Amino acid sequence: MQSIKIVDLFAGPGGLGEGFSSFQADSRNPFNITVSVEKDKFAHSTLRLRAYWRLLKRHRKPMNALHTYYKGRARRPWTEDTEDLWEEAKAEALLLELGKDEDNAQIYKRICQQISNDEHWVLIGGPPCQAYSVVGRVRVGEKNKKDPRHRLYKEYLNVIREFRPSIFVMENVRGMLSCQLEYGHIIHRIMEDLACPGQGERGVKDYKYSIHSLVADTCYETGMDAAKLDLKKFIVQCEQYGIPQARHRVILVGIREDVTAILPKLIPSAPVTVWDAISDMPPLRSGISRQKDSAAIWKDLVSAEYADLARCAKTAKRHRLTEILTEAGKKVISEALSRGGQWIEDKYSRLPPHAKVLHSWLRDESLGGWLNHETRAHMASDLRRYAYIATHASIKKKNPVGSKDFDLPGLAPNHANWETGHFDDRFKVQLANRPATTITSHLSKDGHSFIHPDPAQCRSLTVREAARLQTFPDNYFFEGPRTAQYVQVGNAVPPLLAMQIADCVWSVLQDAIFFEQKNIEDEVSMMFGT
Numbered sequence: 001m002q003s004i005k006i007v008d009l010f011a012g013p014g015g016l017g018e019g020f021s022s023f024q025a026d027s028r029n030p031f032n033i034t035v036s037v038e039k040d041k042f043a044h045s046t047l048r049l050r051a052y053w054r055l056l057k058r059h060r061k062p063m064n065a066l067h068t069y070y071k072g073r074a075r076r077p078w079t080e081d082t083e084d085l086w087e088e089a090k091a092e093a094l095l096l097e098l099g100k101d102e103d104n105a106q107i108y109k110r111i112c113q114q115i116s117n118d119e120h121w122v123l124i125g126g127p128p129c130q131a132y133s134v135v136g137r138v139r140v141g142e143k144n145k146k147d148p149r150h151r152l153y154k155e156y157l158n159v160i161r162e163f164r165p166s167i168f169v170m171e172n173v174r175g176m177l178s179c180q181l182e183y184g185h186i187i188h189r190i191m192e193d194l195a196c197p198g199q200g201e202r203g204v205k206d207y208k209y210s211i212h213s214l215v216a217d218t219c220y221e222t223g224m225d226a227a228k229l230d231l232k233k234f235i236v237q238c239e240q241y242g243i244p245q246a247r248h249r250v251i252l253v254g255i256r257e258d259v260t261a262i263l264p265k266l267i268p269s270a271p272v273t274v275w276d277a278i279s280d281m282p283p284l285r286s287g288i289s290r291q292k293d294s295a296a297i298w299k300d301l302v303s304a305e306y307a308d309l310a311r312c313a314k315t316a317k318r319h320r321l322t323e324i325l326t327e328a329g330k331k332v333i334s335e336a337l338s339r340g341g342q343w344i345e346d347k348y349s350r351l352p353p354h355a356k357v358l359h360s361w362l363r364d365e366s367l368g369g370w371l372n373h374e375t376r377a378h379m380a381s382d383l384r385r386y387a388y389i390a391t392h393a394s395i396k397k398k399n400p401v402g403s404k405d406f407d408l409p410g411l412a413p414n415h416a417n418w419e420t421g422h423f424d425d426r427f428k429v430q431l432a433n434r435p436a437t438t439i440t441s442h443l444s445k446d447g448h449s450f451i452h453p454d455p456a457q458c459r460s461l462t463v464r465e466a467a468r469l470q471t472f473p474d475n476y477f478f479e480g481p482r483t484a485q486y487v488q489v490g491n492a493v494p495p496l497l498a499m500q501i502a503d504c505v506w507s508v509l510q511d512a513i514f515f516e517q518k519n520i521e522d523e524v525s526m527m528f529g530t
C-alpha cells in the first residue's frame with residue numbers, strides 16, 4: 001500500500017510530525033511527511049535537519065557525517081553522496097509564513113504537487129497559541145482581541161477547504177476554549193468553520209467534517225450548537241498517556257464525511273515521572289553568571305552555600321533538612337561536574353529506573369553521546385535558592401511555598417511584594433516523583449520554574465532534559481541559539497503522544513481503505529456476476 005502523506009502547518013521543530021513519521025504498522029512507517037511549513041528560521045532549521053535524518057534512515061545511508069555536524073566538527077550535515085537527500089529535505093520543510101500572499105502561493109503549489117492524486121492524506125498542525133494562553137490573555141487584556149494570531153487558524157481552514165484532507169489533527173492550548181472575541185467564544189466559531197469548511201466563502205456546502213475527541217465519545221457536527229457541547233472533553237492530559245509531563249492540550253480530529261470509520265480513543269498508560277525520564281542522563285553543574293566561573297569556583301561556592309544553609313537549618317532546629325543539606329553539600333564536593341555542551345561524549349551508562357516504553361522510544365545507542373545538553377549560568381544568589389528548593393523538595397516531595405517556606409536567611413528575593421504570596425510559584429523544582437509541569441517556551445527566559453530535582457546539580461533543566469520531558473528522541477537535534485532551542489521544545493506536541501494519535505488516525509484510514517476496496521470488489525463481482 002502507498003504511504004499516506006502528511007502536511008504539517010505551523011510545524012515548529014516538528015514534534016507532531018515526528019510522532020506521525022515514526023509510527024509503525026506491520027513493520028513499516030505508513031505516514032510520510034511531504035510538506036511542513038514554519039516561519040521561524042531556527043525552528044525551520046531543526047525541522048529541515050530532521051527531515052534529512054528521516055531520509056538518511058529511509059535510504060539506509062550512514063549517519064556519520066550528520067553526527068560529525070552535531071558534534072560541531074563539520075559545517076554541513078551532508079556529503080556528496082547525500083546532497084540530493086539534503087535538497088529533498090529542503091523542498092519538504094518550507095521556511096515560509098502562512099498568511100502572506102506570496103508565501104501562500106508557494107505553499108499551495110507544493111501541497112498541490114504532493115497530494116493531487118491521493119484519495120487519502122492527513123493535515124496536521126497547531127495554529128499559534130500564545131494569544132489564547134491563559135497567562136497571555138490576562139496580561140494582554142483587551143488588546144488581545146485584535147491579535148492577528150487569532151486569525152491564523154483561518155489559514156489552516158483555507159488549506160482544508162482547498163485540498164480536502166481525509167483527516168486533520170489540530171492542536172492548541174487549553175486557553176483556546178475560554179478565549180472570547182467580539183462575537184463570543186472563538187472555539188464555537190472554529191468548530192462551526194472546521195465542520196463545514198466550504199460554508200460561507202464560496203456559498204457552497206460541498207463537504208463536511210465531524211470533529212472528534214481523542215479521549216471521549218464527543219463529536220461535533222455541522223448543525224449542532226457548539227455552545228451546548230462539553231468542550232473540555234477535547235482536552236488531552238498528556239500525563240495519562242505515558243508522557244512524563246502534565247501538559248493539557250485541546251486536540252481536534254476532523255474526519256471527512258465520506259471516510260466512514262470510527263476514531264479509536266487514546267489508551268491510558270501508567271504514569272511516568274521526571275526521574276523515570278531524566279535520571280539516566282549525565283549529571284552537570286550550572287555556571288555562575290556575572291563573575292568568574294570554573295568547576296572549582298562553582299564547587300567552592302555551592303558547597304559554601306550548602307554549609308551555610310545547613311548551619312541556618314540547624315539553628316532553626318530543622319533536623320531532617322540539616323541532614324539532607326549536609327549530604328547534598330558532600331555530594332557537591334565529591335563530584336567533578338562539567339557544564340555539558342551541544343555535544344557530550346557519554347554512552348548510555350546509567351539505567352533508567354522504570355519506564356521501559358519511554359526509554360526504548362528515546363534512546364539511540366548509535367549516538368554515543370548527548371545532544372543539546374548544556375547548562376545555563378545562574379546568579380550566585382539563585383544558586384542558594386536552587387540548593388534549598390531542591391533539598392526541600394527531596395524531603396517533602398513537594399515544592400516550598402515562597403512566602404511561607406523561604407524562611408532561612410538569603411532565600412526570599414529582594415522583592416517588595418514577596419510577602420503577599422503572589423510570587424509563591426516563582427521558583428519551582430520539577431519534582432522527581434511526579435510528571436513534570438508543562439514545559440513551556442518560558443523556559444527560554446529563565447529556569448526558575450524548571451529547577452533540576454537533584455540537589456547536587458543546583459541548576460535549571462538543559463534543553464535535552466526539557467526535550468526528554470517532551471519525549472523528543474535523544475537523536476533529535478535542536479538548531480539555533482540555546483534560547484531558541486528552549487522555545488522550540490516548549491512549543492511542541494510531545495512526539496510520543498503524537499505517535500499514539502497517529503495510531504488512532506491510521507486505524508480510521510485503514511478501515512476506510514478496506515471498505516473502499518471491498519466496495520470496488522463487490523461492484524466488480526456484481527457486474528461480472530462472480
Ligand SMILES: C[S@@+](CC[C@H](N)C(=O)[O-])C[C@H]1O[C@@H](n2cnc3c(N)ncnc32)[C@H](O)[C@@H]1O
Binds near residue numbers: 011493
Ligand atoms: C505551537 S508551535 C507548533 C508546534 C508543532 N506543532 C510541534 O509539534 O512541534 C507554532 C509554530 O507556528 C509558527 N508560526 C507562527 N505563525 C506562523 C505563520 N504565519 N506561518 C508559519 N508558521 C508560523 C511559530 O513560529 C511556531 O513555531
